[in-house]
Amino acid sequence: MTVIHPETGALTAALDCFFIRPGEDERARTAGRHVLGRITYGHGGRAPLLHDGAPLVRIAMAGAGAERVTEVWTTDRPVRCGRDGDLVYAEDGEHLLCAVRIEERGVYRDTVRAVYEAAFALMARLGYPDLLRMWNLVGSITGPNEEGTENYRDFCVGRAQAFEAWAGRMAGMPAATGIGSLRPGIDLYFLACRTGRARHLENPRQTPAHRYPVQYGPKPPSFARATLLEAAGCSGPVLYVSGTASIIGDDSVYPGDIDAQCAVTLANIEALIAPENLGRHGMAGGFRLRDLDCVKVYVRDAGHLPTVRAHCAKALGADRGIAFFNVDVCRPELLVEIEGICR
Known part of the structure; x- marks a missing residue:
């Protein structure tokens, strides 16, 4: 294991x-800043590597x-980087970003754990x-593993077992995204x-x-709907919004209707980040949809991309940093998923 510690700062x-x-x-x-x-x-x-003093993840x-x-x-x-087995990471004394890849296999749960x-x-x-945020990008996310179990459900078992094993040592489950990718295997990266x-926060x-x-x-997904970071020495809180879809309660709603699913997804995010919801969690402040930045939008069917772009431009603003990807969502009936950051 290579470990290079950053200097302690005030x-x-x-x-x-x-x-x-x-x-x-x-x-x-990046002028005046560190990656x-x-x-x-x-x-x-490809598997993540260290490049120019920081992890480089290619998905x-x-x-x-x-x-x-x-x-x-x-x-x-200043940032210091290192490698620990298959994990690559960088740290600045306050934040850690680490990444790893799991190559394609018949069953994922034990390796995920x-x-x-x-x-x-x-x-x-x-x-x-x-732990602030998790991203899990799963090839053939709704396809079967060699036992006939959906890959996402297989993944969720391993992740849940890891959280169970670390119960009492981890301060809850953070915001996350679990979404499809175009390559077999699973790519993961984390912020702490x-x-x-x-x-x-929940919704x-x-x-x-x-x-x-x-x-x-067999095991439910292990994540919260959002994580709010209150960092000492910074100007204000940052809210990390999990991948959000057209789900009310635990039910997928409006299957096959991309306009309705976009509307529900955006309404879910609006309710999650609103002052009323932060107040329910004992927090002050709140956000609007137009406060979302670094927005990633995942769309199952390429033909729906123009519709989804129009909904996002109207709700979020055409000048926002938004990236769109044509990949599978974690349930076959879900057509769109959206995540972002509020600052």
Whole structure:
């Protein structure tokens, strides 16, 4: 294991995220800052590696002819990077970003549990106790494994077992995205923090995912609908919104109707981030839909992309940082999923 610790500083780092597209100059956006990680949602994928002092994650999310997008995480403090087995990571003394890939296999659950536990152990060793955000990009997400179990449900078993094994050592389940990708296997990356206060939120319109009934799989999905980070030394809280779809309670609603599913999805996010919901969780403040940034929109059918773009432009603003991907969603009847960050 390679470990290079950052120097201790008095102020908490400010974490930021933005998208870079082909032809754009990353240097103009990173002047005076330090890169914590890059995640390219592109045409091909490979195991994450360390490049230019930070993790580089390449995930197959863009089909032929589609635009690739790189998500860049930056901080205002110096970054140190390292490798721990298959995990690559970078840290700035306040935030940790780590990434790993699971290659295609017949059954995923045991490997998913091992990988999650390895990430949890890394966070604990390096002193980042609060998990903020998880991304899980699953090839053939609604397809069957070699036992006939849906790959996403297989994945959820391993993830739930890891959280159960670390119960009492992890401060709850954070925001997450579980979405399809265009390459077999599973790509994962995580954000954690050291001294900031992470608070996990549920949605008044939806059943908490970790309480879903058994009809959705032997283990329910292990995540919260959002995570609010209150970081010392920063100007205000940041809200990480989980991948959100057309689900009311635990039921998928409006199957086959892309306009209605877009409307429900956006209404779910609006309710989640509203002052009234933060107040239910004992927090002040709140956000509007137009506060969402670094928005990623996942659309099952390519033919629906113009409709989804129109809904997002109207609700979020045409000038927002929004990336669209034509990939499968975690339930066959769901047509669109949206995530983002409110600052």
